Amino acid sequence: MKTDTIDKQNEQKRNWVTHPTKRNLLIIVTMWFVGNSLLILSTTDLFTESFFNKKYIIIYAMMIMSTWTTFKVIRNYSKTRETIEQT
Numbered sequence: 664m665k666t667d668t669i670d671k672q673n674e675q676k677r678n679w680v681t682h683p684t685k686r687n688l689l690i691i692v693t694m695w696f697v698g699n700s701l702l703i704l705s706t707t708d709l710f711t712e713s714f715f716n717k718k719y720i721i722i723y724a725m726m727i728m729s730t731w732t733t734f735k736v737i738r739n740y741s742k743t744r745e746t747i748e749q750t
């Protein structure tokens with residue numbers, strides 16, 4: 664009886680970050696690329712000023728965090744794909 668409850672809890676914890684599908688991966692990577700590109704374009708005024716200024720630290724942090732999350736999703740997708748191929 665207890666194992667059924669634990670299995671149900673583990674199934675509920677599965678989400679698009681921990682077990683992404685190919686569609687989820689494509690959406691996240693596309694959003695990451697478009698979002699970071701727009702951030703770069705907006706901070707540099709279409710490449711008329713330098714991107715490396717201290718006033719853009721918040722933008723740098725946003726880009727780093729989105730990149731980190733994107734790599735986590737890619738890593739989880741590859742892990743999930745490997746486990747599916749092994750079974």
